[in-house]
Amino acid sequence: MEPGSMVAIDGFSLHDAMTAIEIGDPRLDTGMQLEAVERPEFDPLTPLLPEEICWIIDRSMAYETEWHASNQLAHTVFTLLYVHCLNDVDPDVLPIFSMLDLDSSRPLELITLVLRAYTSGLLKSCNLAWNELSRGSLLDAEDWHSDKSEVSLLEGWPVEAAVARLDSGLTWLSTTTKVPLLWQEALKFRLQFRRNILLLLNYTESLPRDLGVFDEILQSTRHCLSIIRAHPCRSITSSSPARAAFDPYIARRLNTFLPVRIIDLPSWEHTCDAYERLLNGWEDIARLSKTYQISTWNQVGFQQSWFSAPVARPAYIRSCAQTLFFDGMQVVHSQPQGWLVDRLFEETIGVTYTAFAQHWGGSGTVSLVELERRVIHTVIPHIRGLWNNPARRRRFLVKSILDWHMIYDTLCGLVESVDTINIDPVAFRTLNQFPKAIVLWRLASIREVILSGFQLELYHPLERPFAYWFVAEVIDIHLNYLDAVLKGMAGVVPHNSPSRKEIHYQHVFLVALQAMSMAMFMSLIRSFPPNTIFNQWEQLRTNLRRRYKWAFNSAYDDYDFEPVVLELDFTRFLREVQEVQGQEIMNNTELKDHAEKSSKSSSEYFELAQRLLQSLISTNNTGTLEGNWGHDRMRLLLGMSETCQELQSFFSGSSSDGDTSQILVSKLDWTRSFSNNIPKTPWFPSVRLHGQGGAEA
16 A cells, blocks of 8 residues: 555444554553564463473463453463363364374373363453453453453353363372373472462352361462472473463454454563462451451551552452452341441540430431431442552542541431530540541541542642641541540540550541651752742642642532531641741731641651651551551551651752752652552652652652
8 A cells, every 4th residue: 555545445434443442451452453463373282391391381471461451361361262262172072093192291281180170270260350340340451351251251151070081180280190290290280389379269169157267278279389399490492382372363363343462471471470469368368258347448448558559469468358358238148238337436536426326316316317328338439449440440449538527417406406504524425436436537538538649649749748748637637536435435435445545546647647748848848949839839739629629619518517628728838838948927816726737847857757757666556457457557667667768868968958849850759659668658659769750740
């Protein structure tokens, strides 16, 4: 064709043309094949060496992890051609002469017993994962791809049959003399690994029943993975017939609307890491299945996103967590939905909902039905939403900010309607804690919405100082409410109660986080040339109103009580910017409220934060979280402490007199969340080493 010419083809639509355009999203881009690719003819009964079978299995494992990473089956698992010809390698239907071994080093049983068993287990594993993902907890084409291209995933086949086939392959490997011992062991561990994965997928639906068996299988799987990781299969020659077992262009022969897209396979280490994340997720699911504290569900939900964003955990694990928490009928398998109302207040302020409800005739009465309904319809989506992908999780949290205020407004109305003359003062003080409990959940959601913007790299450089300042203001209000709750709980809640223990931890943690946020606000403001914020304020103000549009929601006008933290105070922000930059400030009494805050330098804020974090670390204080979850919380504290030390040194060393006006902000790396073996907090930048790549600030 000549440049500028075009060819009209019957049935070729605009959609067909658009699918060949790359838009930058690896899950949606399809690309196009410019010319035919010659491929060797594939014969499923071609005898293969043990190392070639091992290579095929390892490659199929990599493709499985890529499917779990939200790629299409047609571009990953289905590229293994044995998937499409299991009947052709069935030893029960093959003629006797075809079963004769013409080459003793390539026994046909490696195809008909070992590889066939593994492929069957792989397909059944995909089937069980597909069933969970299709429940609707996650979004198709956003978190995963459901298109099976009308290829069987052995849907009607029982799991026991797939396990039996794998057992037959393991038995043959254990008794045969046709395969060298080294490759026997390599193949046995891979078949055992597939068998365990299949059982884990099957047992997940029955948790918390069979929890002991589940844990045993999980530990066995970890052992197999460690052996497989340490002994990867070496690469095969380019002329090996095993290479014909994969056709990356198989989508052209399947019943699918998707054009061909070639998936770049990850390294073996990356593949094993992906399976490790899957196993870690299963371990969390097993623990959550016997966890009946919604505050723990809430904290674990937050933490799993802090350590994984912007890359979410495997979609299958996130879907399982949502199904486990609420299956459409019951909470955590066995609890009625009304159970959430009692747990919410008892775990937050240490007082049962019954203590509140008795003043209106008890739970379920007409006066409380709307309150209980709103609590249920807010808590369930809130907890489940924490296991969405990072961007959608943030949207769920934004929505919950209004939902929490609806509950707060209802509670305030009920408390206000109480006759204070005929009620015991201690009982009335207890009633006043219930609206505060809701405020604590709402403020945590607001804080997470702001901080998640750093994980998702949403903020323009000029928006970052405001985000840090705003989150510090939100934390300040949060701390005031924690103090109020602690005082209101005095004499009501046992001193060593879990709720009091968690509040004390949160108080120290939030003060440290607030200090780090104020330090970053001051340092970033001083890094800009003078008057940068003021010169670009009109554009910045427009961007901020759009970024925080949830704070300007007119729906709040429909409620009787004002929300705690609503519209953004831009005037207050600009005054603090002026003060940080050392410019002349007009005499205003409002500034007295912030005199103590503004008098500190960024270095002093970092020192304060590090001192508080070290107090938690040295006492091994992880609040109410224990075990692996407590370990994750401690990892966060260690990362924040390291970040304090690193940023303090960077900002204080940017100029000889301590003034940071000349610092090179481009040395701050806003894309990294991990450094060496200690994960850093995802909300603050790292200092880019000399010559290190990364996005400019």
